């Protein structure tokens with residue numbers, strides 16, 4: 235077992251840090267104040283191969299692998315957590331799902347432009363009836379009419395939907411078949427019947443919007459079906475399985491950002507004649523922050539390492555996502571304590587870290603949902619009367635080639 239990053243990993247980390255400093259940190263105030271979507275920056279990140287890390291070269295990918303993707307996502311999220319959302323939309327849930335389930339024609343048409351951020355992506359699963367139960371709450375319906383699907387319904391919290399050109403969207407094609415009646419579609423947002431309305435969020439530093447999406451007699455050619463009719467649920471769960479890796483990397487980035495800023499502040503801030511870092515109770519906070527961030531990173535790297543070996547690593551991704559979300563929430567809270575009143579000032583990124591750490595608690599399966607999965611796995615609960623949510627995740631390790639890899643629920 236080797237815990238050292240290779241020289242290639244270190245190079246990738248340095249490259250990501252350089253991009254974060256030049257493109258993100260140098261422009262942060264402008265984007266936050268203007269609340270403008272930073273497409274040019276995403277394109278520069280795309281040109282550097284960042285979003286294509288896990289894609290084959292023949293589709294414009296850089297074939298760097300999941301560990302390098304985790305390393306990059308951490309660095310970018312540390313610089314500004316809102317840019318972390320780009321990983322799910324430009325590197326994972328949107329293009330990777332098309333790569334995993336699309337026809338050669340669909341892949342060629344969308345993937346190269348998505349990973350270069352020439353096209354902005356979205357992933358539209360959640361509906362207002364409850365993101366933790368996507369199958370039970372799904373009312374969006376697609377009916378086949380001649381050569382087209384006609385889709386009606388709505389989605390909520392869809393990140394980038396107001397900027398997106400293309401996305402993977404889930405709708406029921408059979409209302410009586412439960413989760414087996416869900417299908418996945420590649421939608422283009424410039425067609426009539428598609429509307430995205432940003433959700434107002436005043437939380438500090440939140441410049442990338444999530445949206446409500448409305449589909450009113452929205453028509454797409456039947457060739458835009460992704461996978462087969464009825465496979466949508468399996469596709470969604472498989473996508474979230476990969477999404478959990480980027481979310482845990484982003485949470486590690488947030489936690490590390492808190493550690494770095496707090497260490498600097500502890501040495502600079504003099505109160506009662508001493509740098510606050512010399513006070514025992516502050517040392518206690520710092521020690522917990524350093525150790526817990528390191529442990530969350532190790533869990534995340536393990537899940538990336540297993541994915542690089544070709545394993546689905548459903549269990550390990552779930553552990554990493556759950557643990558990293560708890561750690562980021564605690565570490566950012568500790569940072570706020572260390573900074574005192576200055577922690578809520580725009581001069582420092584602490585409140586931004588606090589907000590994003592707490593928001594990411596929900597993404598790709600909330601903390602409670604991860605607990606259910608992990609406990610069921612530990613207890614060996616395999617079947618019987620599981621709640622629909624557990625069924626939702628039991629399928630998450632089904633992969634394209636039909637191999638039923640290790641599932642968190644056995």
Ligand SMILES: Cc1cc2nc3c(=O)[nH]c(=O)nc-3n(C[C@H](O)[C@H](O)[C@H](O)COP(=O)(O)OP(=O)(O)OC[C@H]3O[C@@H](n4cnc5c(N)ncnc54)[C@H](O)[C@@H]3O)c2cc1C
Nearest residue numbers: 357358359360364365366391392393444596597600602603
């Ligand atoms: C900033 C942001 C961006 C997002 N981006 C996207 C996106 O791009 N695409 C997309 O499809 N979705 C997106 N989402 C939605 C996200 O996936 C959901 O918020 C998440 O799945 C939780 O769903 P919910 O918010 O409806 O909470 P609910 O499902 O209403 O859950 C509320 C609470 O109850 C708990 N709970 C629910 N059921 C159980 C149970 N059986 N046992 C124990 N506890 C339970 C949950 O853990 C949670 O704490 C985004 C959300 C946010 C906040």
